[in-house]
Amino acid sequence: MTSPDLHALTGAYALDALSADEQAAFEEHLVGCTECAVEVDELREAAGKLSANVAMAPPARLKADVMAAIGQVEQLPPLDSNVVALRSRRFSRRTVLTLAAAAVAVAVSGGIAIDQYRDNAATQQASDQFAALLAAPDARTVRGAVNGGGQATVVASNRQDAAVVVLHDLRALPSSQTYQLWLIDSAQVAHSVGLTGTDQTKYISGGVTGKVAFGLTVEPSGGSPKPTMPAAVVIAMA
Missing domain, CATH: 2.60.40 (Immunoglobulin-like)
Known part of the structure; x- marks a missing residue:
């Protein structure tokens, strides 16, 4: 990979979108290239600012609702013997409880979540567009x-x-x-x-x-x- 190619990777690097080989080559280049280092910092800061605009604070009661829901979730019956072992390991009881509690929490706070989503949809779209821009x-x-x-x-x-x-x-x-x-x-x-x-x-x-x-x-x-x-x-x- 030539030096001009490496200079063009600042956006993809800021988004952690490089392959392992590209990342290693770019980080080696970054040590001696102040211009690229400054550019990466600026792009990460820009992405951080846009992400901060999207972030939503959870309702104050959410933790209590989730903890109460966990105690009421019943364990699922054993998986069918025809289901591959990998699938049974992936969906452990702890995972199922976590997903169930999250579903309850969404149901409890659904109205708030929907309102927050609507308020932040435009900003979320801008963040996605910004990522596409850096990767262009x-x-x-x-x-x-x-x-x-x-x-x-x-x-x-x-x-x-x-x-x-x-x-x-x-x-x-x-x-x-x-x-x-x-x-x-x-x-x-x-x-x-x-x-x-x-x-x-x-x-x-x-x-x-x-x-x-x-x-x-x-x-x-x-x-x-x-x-x-x-x-x-x-x-x-x-």
Whole structure:
């Protein structure tokens, strides 16, 4: 595997999606490549932030309900003798009790779980899309220093028509201002992709294919239809 190939594995490595041989080769490469090490850290941080948004706290009564349910679950009868031994070992009494208790817990807290699922479905989808983006063979990573302090990192894929922006340590703005994200096409027309804070990870779905640069500007609160220049940073993506 050549060095350029190894540089392209940062996203797959961050997702633990490499084969054993690829992982060993990449980790050997990682020891001497500061750029890849920084990129892996940033991608893992981005994935962590998106996962944190999906995480749901269980209801306070859930543990008590599960423990009460376990005591009421009857042991299943022996498996039929025609069932292979591997299957009988895999589904032990302890496993059955655990699954039964989990089923009871879901039934008890079903209404809450469904509501939480609905509230978090969009974020879960974004996390799945982010994973697909990192694993895309054409995913590319670019970064640039932001005027006034901080750094912007962009991972983009034309095939996925998606990108993720990771912002670090940007200077705080007064309440009358906000940061705005832009994708710039080959005609140098800037297309807004939303507002953001000082330390944010933002997934962009759609409108990425064919764009040649990413821009970040400081705008009045609520954003602007066109970027206010000079930009805080413009990073070439082509």
